[in-house]
Amino acid sequence: MDFQSCVNIKKEWDIVGARQLGRDIAGKVGFGTVDQARIATAISELARNIYLYAGTGKVCFETIEEINQKGLIIIAMDDGPGIRELNQVMEDGFSTSGGLGAGLPGVKRLMDEFDIQSEQGNGTEIKVVKWLR
Ligand SMILES: Nc1ncnc2c1ncn2[C@@H]1O[C@H](COP(=O)(O)OP(=O)(O)OP(=O)(O)O)[C@@H](O)[C@H]1O
Ligand SMILES: [Mg+2]
Numbered sequence: 001m002d003f004q005s006c007v008n009i010k011k012e013w014d015i016v017g018a019r020q021l022g023r024d025i026a027g028k029v030g031f032g033t034v035d036q037a038r039i040a041t042a043i044s045e046l047a048r049n050i051y052l053y054a055g056t057g058k059v060c061f062e063t064i065e066e067i068n069q070k071g072l073i074i075i076a077m078d079d080g081p082g083i084r085e086l087n088q089v090m091e092d093g094f095s096t097s098g099g100l101g102a103g104l105p106g107v108k109r110l111m112d113e114f115d116i117q118s119e120q121g122n123g124t125e126i127k128v129v130k131w132l133r
Contacts, residue, residue: 006060007047009078015047018059022074025061029072030132038110039072039130045103046076046126052097054080054124070132074111077125083118090116 003025007018022043026036043059050057057078064071088094090108095101104126108114113129 003063003065004060006058008056008058009047009050010056012051015044015051018047019044022059022061022072025063026072026130029063029065029070031072031130035130035132039074042107042110042128043074045107046074046128049103050076050078050080050124054078056080057123071112071129072132073127073129075125075127077123079123082120082122082124083116084120086116086118 005021005025007014007021009015009018019040023036023040026039031039047059050059057076057080060075060077062073062075064073083089085094085096089104091101092105093101104116107126107128111128112131113127115127116124117126118124
């Protein structure tokens, strides 16, 4: 891991900041504009969920820049209420807020790896990875 950075999510505007920083880092790793847009969209969804459901949290970036393997890891974490319906949130259309319920399934489609850990009352941590190929 060659680079690590986090953006605190407190205000709605921080979603934009996380998205922009993530896009910049993705560009530096070598992702093209289409993948940069995919990554930026995934970051927006994760940051927006933190803002909406946990109130505050952070989005962290880690680059992997080895000779034969480059990629970007994004970890969205919060100490919010956690996700009770963990077995349902990956289905399209599941929302507790009247949203589209497209956020997390969309993030999974946009990225190469997706891991979610959440316990009711114990916050949520979502780790996603995009590999450069
Ligand atoms: N960080 C989080 N903390 C607590 N609950 C969360 C968190 N992220 C997601 N959730 C829960 O998971 C559900 C599904 O999230 P998802 O982003 O897929 O859909 P949505 O936010 O409801 O709608 P959309 O993202 O399409 O506007 C949310 O409705 C919410 O109940
Ligand atoms: Mg959402």
